[in-house]
Amino acid sequence: MKRVNKLLSVLAAGVLFAGALAGCGGSKEAKGDVIKIGGCLEMTGGSASFGISSKNGIELALKNVNQKGVLGGKKVELVVADNKSEASEALNAMQKLISQDKVVAVIGPNLSSAAIASSAINNAGKVAAITPMGTNPDVTVNPENGKTREYNFRACFIDPFQGTVMANFAAKEMGFKRAAIMIDNTSDYSKGLATFFKENFLKNGCEVVAEEAYLQKDTDFKSTLTKIKSSNPDFIYVPGYYQEVGLIIKQAREIGLDIAVAGGDGWDSAKLPEIAGKEALNGTFFCNLYSPDDTSDLNKNFVAEYQKMFNTKPDVFAALAHDSTMAIVKGIEDAQSADPAKVAAAMAKIKDLQGVSGAITFDDKHNPIKSAVIIEHVDGKQTFKTKINP
Amino acid sequence: MNQVRKFDLTLFAACVAAFAALQGAIFTGIIGPFWELNIILICINIILAVSLNLINGYTGQFSIGHAGFMAVGAYTSAVITVKLGLPYELGLVVATIAAGFLGFLIGLPTLRLNGDYLAIATLGLGEIIRICILNIDYVGGASGLMGIPRLTTFAYVFWIMIAVIFFIKNFKNSAPGRCCLAIRENEIAADTMGINTTKYKVLAFTLGASFAGTAGALFSHYFFLAHPASFTFMRSFDILTMVVLGGLGSMTGSITGAILLTFISAFLSDFPEWRMIIYSVTMIILMLYRPQGLFGNKELSLKMFGLGGKENG
Numbered sequence: 001m002k003r004v005n006k007l008l009s010v011l012a013a014g015v016l017f018a019g020a021l022a023g024c025g026g027s028k029e030a031k032g033d034v035i036k037i038g039g040c041l042e043m044t045g046g047s048a049s050f051g052i053s054s055k056n057g058i059e060l061a062l063k064n065v066n067q068k069g070v071l072g073g074k075k076v077e078l079v080v081a082d083n084k085s086e087a088s089e090a091l092n093a094m095q096k097l098i099s100q101d102k103v104v105a106v107i108g109p110n111l112s113s114a115a116i117a118s119s120a121i122n123n124a125g126k127v128a129a130i131t132p133m134g135t136n137p138d139v140t141v142n143p144e145n146g147k148t149r150e151y152n153f154r155a156c157f158i159d160p161f162q163g164t165v166m167a168n169f170a171a172k173e174m175g176f177k178r179a180a181i182m183i184d185n186t187s188d189y190s191k192g193l194a195t196f197f198k199e200n201f202l203k204n205g206c207e208v209v210a211e212e213a214y215l216q217k218d219t220d221f222k223s224t225l226t227k228i229k230s231s232n233p234d235f236i237y238v239p240g241y242y243q244e245v246g247l248i249i250k251q252a253r254e255i256g257l258d259i260a261v262a263g264g265d266g267w268d269s270a271k272l273p274e275i276a277g278k279e280a281l282n283g284t285f286f287c288n289l290y291s292p293d294d295t296s297d298l299n300k301n302f303v304a305e306y307q308k309m310f311n312t313k314p315d316v317f318a319a320l321a322h323d324s325t326m327a328i329v330k331g332i333e334d335a336q337s338a339d340p341a342k343v344a345a346a347m348a349k350i351k352d353l354q355g356v357s358g359a360i361t362f363d364d365k366h367n368p369i370k371s372a373v374i375i376e377h378v379d380g381k382q383t384f385k386t387k388i389n390p
Numbered sequence: 391m392n393q394v395r396k397f398d399l400t401l402f403a404a405c406v407a408a409f410a411a412l413q414g415a416i417f418t419g420i421i422g423p424f425w426e427l428n429i430i431l432i433c434i435n436i437i438l439a440v441s442l443n444l445i446n447g448y449t450g451q452f453s454i455g456h457a458g459f460m461a462v463g464a465y466t467s468a469v470i471t472v473k474l475g476l477p478y479e480l481g482l483v484v485a486t487i488a489a490g491f492l493g494f495l496i497g498l499p500t501l502r503l504n505g506d507y508l509a510i511a512t513l514g515l516g517e518i519i520r521i522c523i524l525n526i527d528y529v530g531g532a533s534g535l536m537g538i539p540r541l542t543t544f545a546y547v548f549w550i551m552i553a554v555i556f557f558i559k560n561f562k563n564s565a566p567g568r569c570c571l572a573i574r575e576n577e578i579a580a581d582t583m584g585i586n587t588t589k590y591k592v593l594a595f596t597l598g599a600s601f602a603g604t605a606g607a608l609f610s611h612y613f614f615l616a617h618p619a620s621f622t623f624m625r626s627f628d629i630l631t632m633v634v635l636g637g638l639g640s641m642t643g644s645i646t647g648a649i650l651l652t653f654i655s656a657f658l659s660d661f662p663e664w665r666m667i668i669y670s671v672t673m674i675i676l677m678l679y680r681p682q683g684l685f686g687n688k689e690l691s692l693k694m695f696g697l698g699g700k701e702n703g
Contacts, residue, residue: 043662043663044662044665044666046619079660080660080662081659081660081662082659082662082665085619086617086619086620087534087613087615087617087619087620088609088613088615088617088620091427091613091614092424092427092428092431092656092659093659095423095424095427096424096656096659098423098424099422099423099424100422100424112533113533113534113536113615113617113619116536116615117536117613117614117615117617120540120614125423136533138536143536143537144537
C-alpha cells in the first residue's frame with residue numbers, strides 16, 4: 001500500500017510536469033478574425049482593486065468596440081495575465097502576453113514600479129504597453145538617457161501637471177492673488193506639485209506669500225497655520241495626502257482660518273471627510289484625473305453602462321483603462337493593421353481622441369495632453385466642479 | 391574510485407547533458423522567451439528551496455525569513471553593479487557573503503530560540519530587513535532600485551544552482567552535516583553527545599542565508615530591478631511551501647517542489663480568479679493525504695521506482 005502511494009505521488013508529479021512541458025510547445029495561433037490585446041493587471045495582491053476596476057473598464061470598452069468590430073468586422077479580445085501587484089511578476093506576465101498570447105498591445109500595469117520593470121520586455125518585443133495610472137515620469141522616459149521609451153504610453157497625466165492645472169484654475173477661474181503653500185517634505189510627489197504650482201501661479205502675475213513644510217505623520221499644524229494666517233493669503237495650496245491634509249484643514253478652521261484650501265489627487269479618499277469633518281471641508285477643492293460626475297455625454301453613457309454591468313460606480317482606474325483601450329483600438333484602426341509595431345507607431349500620433357476622462361493627445365514623451373477635473377467638497381461629498389483643458 | 395564519487399560523476403554528466411539540451415532549445419527558439427524566463431525562475435527558486443531545506447529540513451530549525459536574505463543579496467549586488475560600476479561576478483560573491491554575514495549575526499542570538507519562537511523571530515527579521523531597505527534613499531526607498539542591467543543568463547543560473555545543490559548534498563554527508571541531522575533528530579541527545587549545537591545551528595543558518603543572497607543577486611539582475619515589494623513575507627512563505635510540499639529534509643523534494651509550484655503559478659496566470667483557490671486546494675489535499683510532503687524525508691532515486699540500484703545521498 002505504501003509503495004502504491006509513493007508510486008501514485010511520483011506519477012502525479014510526472015503528469016503535472018509532462019503537462020507543463022506540453023505547454024512549452026506550439027503557441028496558439030491567432031485566429032483570423034480575432035485581435036488579441038493583453039491586460040497585465042493587478043488581479044491579486046495588495047493592489048487588486050486597481051486591476052479589477054481596470055479589467056471592468058476594458059471589458060466595457062471592448063463590448064462597445066465589438067458591436068461593429070475593427071479592421072472590417074474583426075473582434076477584439078482581452079487576455080488578462082495577473083501581475084500579482086508585484087514588479088517581477090509583472091515582467092513575467094508581460095512576457096507571457098507577448099510571446100505566448102501574441103497580443104497586439106498591452107494595457108497595464110497600473111503600478112509605476114511594475115510598469116517600469118516590464119517596459120524592458122515590451123520594448124524588446126516591440127509591443128505597445130499603455131499604463132492607465134502609472135504616474136511616475138520614468139514609465140515613458142528612460143531616466144538614464146532621457147529618451148522616450150518607444151513602446152510605452154500612459155493614459156493619465158504625470159504628477160507635476162496637476163500643479164500647473166491648479167495654478168491656472170486658482171488664478172484665472174477663482175481670481176486668487178495671494179497663495180500660501182504647505183509642502184509634504186517627505187514626498188517627491190508633493191514637492192513636484194508645489195514646484196509647478198508656484199512657477200505657474202507666479203506666471204499669472206500672482207504672488208506666493210508663504211511657503212511652509214511639514215512631514216508625513218505630523219499631527220499638529222497649528223503653529224504653522226498661525227504663521228500662514230499672519231501673512232494674510234487668500235488661499236492655501238496643500239499638495240499632500242489625505243491623512244495630513246484632513247488634519248491641516250480641521251486645524252485651520254479651528255484657528256479661524258476660513259479661506260479656500262486646494263490640493264491634488266492625494267486628497268481623493270473617502271477618509272478625508274471623516275478626518276477633517278464635513279463642515280470644515282466646505283470651500284476646499286482638488287484636482288483629479290477623473291470624476292464620475294463629469295457631465296460630458298460620453299462619460300454619462302459610460303457611467304450608466306458601467307453601473308448596469310458591474311453594479312457600482314466606475315472609479316478612476318476603470319475610466320482610464322477604458323480610455324487606454326480606446327487608444328489601442330484607435331491605433332489599430334489608424335495603422336489599418338494588427339502588427340504590434342505599426343499599432344504602436346500609430347498610437348504615438350493619436351490626436352484629440354475623445355475618452356471618458358477627457359481628450360487624449362500624446363506628446364513626444366508619450367504623456368497625454370489631457371484635461372483634468374476639479375472636484376469641490378460640498379458637505380463632505382465630492383462634487384464635480386469643472387473640467388480644465390490644458 | 392568509490393561508489394559516491396562515481397555516482398557524483400554520473401550526476402554531473404547528466405547535468406551537463408541537461409544544460410546542453412536546455413541551452414540548445416533556448417538558442418534555437420524551441421523554448422520561447424516566456425518559458426526561458428520561467429526556467430530561470432525555477433532555477434532561482436530551486437536555490438532558495440534547497441538552501442531553506444538546509445535550515446528547516448536538515449537542521450530542523452523553523453526559519454521563515456528567507457525573503458529578507460534574498461533582499462540583502464539582491465540589493466547588495468545591485469549596488470555593486472549599478473552604483474559602483476563593478477563587475478557582476480563580484481556582485482554575486484559580495485551578495486553571498488553579505489547575506490551570509492547577516493545570517494551569522496542574526497543567527498547567534500535567535501537560534502537560541504526554538505520552534506514557534508524562532509519562526510516568529512525570523513519572520514520579524516525578514517520584515518525588518520525589508521522596512522530598512524524601504525527607508526534607505528540611496529537604494530531608491532519605496533520606489534525600488536531601477537535600471538539594473540540583465541546580466542543573469544541561463545548559464546549563470548544553471549551552474550550556480552548545480553553548485554549549490556552539490557554543495558548542500560555533500561555538506562549533508564560531511565561531519566558537520568551529520569551534526570546538523572543529529573540536532574534535528576534530538577537536540578538534547580546531540581548536546582549530550584558533545585555536539586556544539588549552537589555552532590552547527592548557526593553554521594547551517596549562515597550557509598542557508600548566503601545561498602539565499604546568491605539567489606537574490608541572480609533575481610535582481612534578471613528582473614531589472616530590486617523592489618521592496620518583491621521581498622515580503624509572502625515570498626518567504628512561497629519558498630517554505632516549496633520545501634514542505636516536496637518534503638522537509640529531502641533535497642530532491644525541495645527541487646521538485648520548486649519546479650512544480652513555479653509551473654503551477656505560470657499556468658494559472660491565465661486564471662487569476664482561480665489561482666489562489668487552486669493553489670490552496672492543492673496544498674490542503676497534499677497536507678491531508680501526504681503530511682510529510684511528496685517525498686517525506688527520502689531522496690528521489692531509482693530505488694523508489696523498485697528498479698534496484700543503491701540508495702545514495
